[in-house]
Amino acid sequence: MRGGDAGAAAEAGSPRSPDLYDLSDDSDYAAAASDHTAMRTDLVDRGSDETARIDVVYEKERVTIHPTQYGSGRISGKLRLFLQQGSLFLSWEPNEGADSLSTSSFGVEIEKYRNLYTIKALPLSDVRFIRKHTPTFGLDYIIIVLSSGLAFPPFYFYNGGIRELFATLKQHVFIIRSDDDPNVFLVNDFQDPLQKSLSSLELPGVATVANAMSRQNSLSFTGSVDETRHGADERLGEASSMSQYGSKQKHKSNDPGRDLSIQVLEKFSLVTKFARDTTSSLFRDNSGAHGYGRQQHEYVFDNKASDKYKNQYVAPEKASIPSAPLESDPLPLVWGKQRDCPLSVAEWTAFLDPEGRVMDSKALRKKVFYGGVEHVLRKEVWKFLLGYHEYDSTYAEREYLAAMKRAEYEAIKSQWKSISATQAKRFTKFRERKGLIDKDVVRTDRSVPYYEGDDNQNVVVLRDILLTYSFYNFDLGYCQGMSDFLAPILYVMEDESESFWCFASLMERLGANFNRDQNGMHAQLLALSKLVELLDPPLHNYFRQNDCLNYFFCFRWVLIQFKREFSFDQVMLLWEVLWTHYLSEHFHLYLCVAILKRYRQRIIGEQMDFDTLLKFINELSGQINLDRAIQDAEALCTIAGENGASCIPPGTPPSMPIETDGGLYVQEDEVL
Amino acid sequence: MAYRAEDDYDYLFKVVLIGDSGVGKSNLLSRFTRNEFSLESKSTIGVEFATRSIRVDDKVVKAQIWDTAGQERYRAITSAYYRGAVGALVVYDVTRHVTFENVERWLKELRDHTDANIVIMLVGNKADLRHLRAVSVEDAKGFAERESTFFMETSALESMNVESAFTEVLTQIYRVVSKKALDIGDDPAAPPRGQTINVGGKDDVSAVKKSGCCSS
Numbered sequence: 001m002r003g004g005d006a007g008a009a010a011e012a013g014s015p016r017s018p019d020l021y022d023l024s025d026d027s028d029y030a031a032a033a034s035d036h037t038a039m040r041t042d043l044v045d046r047g048s049d050e051t052a053r054i055d056v057v058y059e060k061e062r063v064t065i066h067p068t069q070y071g072s073g074r075i076s077g078k079l080r081l082f083l084q085q086g087s088l089f090l091s092w093e094p095n096e097g098a099d100s101l102s103t104s105s106f107g108v109e110i111e112k113y114r115n116l117y118t119i120k121a122l123p124l125s126d127v128r129f130i131r132k133h134t135p136t137f138g139l140d141y142i143i144i145v146l147s148s149g150l151a152f153p154p155f156y157f158y159n160g161g162i163r164e165l166f167a168t169l170k171q172h173v174f175i176i177r178s179d180d181d182p183n184v185f186l187v188n189d190f191q192d193p194l195q196k197s198l199s200s201l202e203l204p205g206v207a208t209v210a211n212a213m214s215r216q217n218s219l220s221f222t223g224s225v226d227e228t229r230h231g232a233d234e235r236l237g238e239a240s241s242m243s244q245y246g247s248k249q250k251h252k253s254n255d256p257g258r259d260l261s262i263q264v265l266e267k268f269s270l271v272t273k274f275a276r277d278t279t280s281s282l283f284r285d286n287s288g289a290h291g292y293g294r295q296q297h298e299y300v301f302d303n304k305a306s307d308k309y310k311n312q313y314v315a316p317e318k319a320s321i322p323s324a325p326l327e328s329d330p331l332p333l334v335w336g337k338q339r340d341c342p343l344s345v346a347e348w349t350a351f352l353d354p355e356g357r358v359m360d361s362k363a364l365r366k367k368v369f370y371g372g373v374e375h376v377l378r379k380e381v382w383k384f385l386l387g388y389h390e391y392d393s394t395y396a397e398r399e400y401l402a403a404m405k406r407a408e409y410e411a412i413k414s415q416w417k418s419i420s421a422t423q424a425k426r427f428t429k430f431r432e433r434k435g436l437i438d439k440d441v442v443r444t445d446r447s448v449p450y451y452e453g454d455d456n457q458n459v460v461v462l463r464d465i466l467l468t469y470s471f472y473n474f475d476l477g478y479c480q481g482m483s484d485f486l487a488p489i490l491y492v493m494e495d496e497s498e499s500f501w502c503f504a505s506l507m508e509r510l511g512a513n514f515n516r517d518q519n520g521m522h523a524q525l526l527a528l529s530k531l532v533e534l535l536d537p538p539l540h541n542y543f544r545q546n547d548c549l550n551y552f553f554c555f556r557w558v559l560i561q562f563k564r565e566f567s568f569d570q571v572m573l574l575w576e577v578l579w580t581h582y583l584s585e586h587f588h589l590y591l592c593v594a595i596l597k598r599y600r601q602r603i604i605g606e607q608m609d610f611d612t613l614l615k616f617i618n619e620l621s622g623q624i625n626l627d628r629a630i631q632d633a634e635a636l637c638t639i640a641g642e643n644g645a646s647c648i649p650p651g652t653p654p655s656m657p658i659e660t661d662g663g664l665y666v667q668e669d670e671v672l
Numbered sequence: 673m674a675y676r677a678e679d680d681y682d683y684l685f686k687v688v689l690i691g692d693s694g695v696g697k698s699n700l701l702s703r704f705t706r707n708e709f710s711l712e713s714k715s716t717i718g719v720e721f722a723t724r725s726i727r728v729d730d731k732v733v734k735a736q737i738w739d740t741a742g743q744e745r746y747r748a749i750t751s752a753y754y755r756g757a758v759g760a761l762v763v764y765d766v767t768r769h770v771t772f773e774n775v776e777r778w779l780k781e782l783r784d785h786t787d788a789n790i791v792i793m794l795v796g797n798k799a800d801l802r803h804l805r806a807v808s809v810e811d812a813k814g815f816a817e818r819e820s821t822f823f824m825e826t827s828a829l830e831s832m833n834v835e836s837a838f839t840e841v842l843t844q845i846y847r848v849v850s851k852k853a854l855d856i857g858d859d860p861a862a863p864p865r866g867q868t869i870n871v872g873g874k875d876d877v878s879a880v881k882k883s884g885c886c887s888s
Contacts, residue, residue: 432770435694435768435770436693436694436743439693439694439715440693440694440715442712443712443713443714443715444714444715446712447712479743479745480693480715480717480741480742480743480745480746481715481717483715484717514745516745518745518746552718552719555717555718555719556717556718559717559718560717564714564717611721611736614719614720614721615720615721618720
C-alpha cells in the first residue's frame, strides 16, 4: 500500500483501488496525473452499472478506523474527496488483505467485517459537521456527523493530512468554523452556531460508552468532574441524557461547553457501530427496490459481511462511559451486546441454594436477558419470570404451592364445568364466551406439533384453561389474543394447572391490553410514540406529518408481544427476555422502536402513508431478525436511560396496574 | 410512492369485511385475493388488508379489502379503519344463528361510521356446511331486503360465490362512481373523465360521497 504523505494535490487523481475504480482508460489516467482540473477517471460503481466521471481532489492513505476498544484492532484505509457532477463526495475504502496494523487475533475478526465500514460515496451535502481532534498525545482524528444524526467512527490519520483535508473541503463546500468550538466545522450550515446544531440534533444521549481512542484521549474525560458527583446509580441515566444535559449545563461550569461538545461528539462516533449496523441493514433492506433517492444507492455500504459480523464481532465486554472516571464500575456497551448462549442446567443449578432459592435473581434475570433459557429449563424458570414463583421460595414451598394451586384451579374450573346444557341455554354470556374460545383455540398455533391434528387433547386443555380464566377473572373475560399468550405457556409447562397460574400471572401485568376501553393499549402506543420522538425525531416527524402518530400499525406487536411476528421458538426466547424486566419493564416498546428504526429508510423513502405502513408492518411478520432487534433495542434502551423511562406513564402494561377501589377489569357490558 | 408503476388502476375502492369472530372474514379475503383457504388460519389481531384488481367494463378496479378482528372489544381501536370505505361485506356464519342476529349491530356500526352511500352486501358464509345450516336463505334474503343491502351466500372453502360477492360489490361501487362522473359531466370543475378516483385515500374518499349522489 502506498503510504503517501504528500499533499492532497499530489495524491489526487490517482485512484488505486481496483475494486472501486476501474482504470479502464489509461489516457484519462495520464491526463489526470498531469492536470488537476482535468483529472477524470471512470468510476465504476460495483453496486450498479452506472458510470460517472469523478474528479479526486483529496486522497490520504493510512486513515484508520479502530472498531474495537483495543488498539490492536484497526482497519487502515484510504480517505478520498472527489467531485462528481459538480458535487463533492467523500469515500473511505479499507485496504485489501492483511493489515499490518492488526497485530493480534483481532485482525482475523476485523478482516471479516472491514467492509462494513466502507463508505463508497457520501455526498458532503449529507454532512452536518466535522470535528477535528488534535490531542496532545496520540493521533489526530476526525469525526463526521451526518445531518441525519448518525456519525461515522473516528478516522485516525496515521500519516497526518487533516489540515489538507480541511483546506480541500473549503475549496468545494461551504464550511465554517463554529463560533462555539474552533475544532468543529459546520458543513452546509449558514447560520447555526454549534450550540444550536448540537441541541437540534436531539439525539438523546447518543451513546454512553467510550472506545479505545477516547480512552487514550484525555480530553474525553475532562468533563467528568461534574459526573463524579452523581451517584453510581444515576450515572447511566445522567450520561445517557447527555445531549440534554449538555444543553442544560452548558453555561453552568467553567468550561463545560468544550468538554461537553467533545463528549457529545465522542458519543456520536461511538454510537456509530450501532448506527452503521442499522444503516447498512437499511440499505440492504432497500436493495431490491429501485428508483430510490440517489443517496441510498450512492453510499451503499458494503455489508456482505454484516450478518457474519453480527455474530462474530468481538464486542468488548465492558466499557466505561466517557464522562465517568475510568475506575468507576464499568457499564455494558451501549450497542446491544452480542447475544449470549441460553441459561444451561449447570448455570441454573449454580443459581440455587441447597433449598432451591434463587440466590441472585438480578444476575439470573441478566443472564436470561442476554441469552434466554435452555428449553428444558423453561418449565422451571418461567414460573419465576412470570411471578408465579417467588425467587426466594424453597423447593418445598413451591411444591406446596403447586398442590394448593392445583386444588384452587380445579375449584374454579368446576364452576363452568358444572353448567348444564339447560343452564347454558339461559346463560348467553357463557355460551358466547365459550363459543369464542372454541373458535380461537382451533386456530392457535396449530402448525406446532404439540397442537397439531384433529382431536388434539392439548387444544382441549387450552380451551379449558381459557374458559377457567374467564371465570377466574370474569370482568376481563376472554379476549382474542389470550390464546396466543397461553399456547407457548402450556407447551412449556405441559401441565394444566401450572399453565393456568402462569398465564394468570402474566395477565396480572398484561390484562389491561385486553380491557374493553383499550386503555392499556393506548398507554403503550402513546409511550411508543414518545419513545420514537425521543430516539428518532426524524421518524417521529414523518409519522406526525403523515397522520400516523396513533401507532395503530404496531397494535399487533404490542397486544401480543410480537407473537405473530416470529416463529414459535423465537417467541419463547423473546418472551423470556421481555419477562426478565432486566433493562426495562417496557423493553417490548424499545423493540418496537428498534424495528421501526431498522426500516425507517424504507418507510420515509417510500413515503408510506398510514395504510401502506400498516400493510408493510403486517407483512414484516417472519422477516424480522430477532437477535438483531433485541440488540438494537438494548442499545436504544440504554441510550434513552431515564429519559426513556419518563416517556412511559406509571401503570403502563406490563407494569403492575395501579390499584383502584373498584375492580381492575370492570367492563361495560358487552355481548361478547 | 405508495403504489408502484406496474400497479396501474383506474379506481381504488376501499372495502371492509365485518362480522362476528370466526365467521370466515379472513378466509373470504384470502380466497379472493390469493385464492387461499385455511381451516386453521389464525384469528385476526388488529387490522389487515389485501388488494386485488378486477376489470369492470373497460376499467381496472383495484379493491383494497380490510379485515379486522371480529371481537367487539377491539372496535374502539379498529373503528378508524372504516375511514374511506365505500363498500362493506357484512359476514355471518350460516351455521351459527347468533352471528346472523348480530348483523344488525354490525350494520348499525357501519352506518355510524361511514357514508350513507356505502355499498353493503350481506354475506352468509360457510354455505358448504349444508347439514349444519342454522340460517335459512329466505330469512337472510328478507333481512337484506329490509335493510336495502345486497345478499349472497358464499363458501370460502369451496370457493363458492366468493368471486361473485366481491365483484358485485365492486361493480356496484363502480356504478355509483361512474354515475357520479356522468352527473357532473358538464361541471367545468369536475375531474376529466378517466381520471383516477382514489376513494381509498382519506382525502379522496369523498369522490363518491361529496356530491351526495344516490346509491343504486
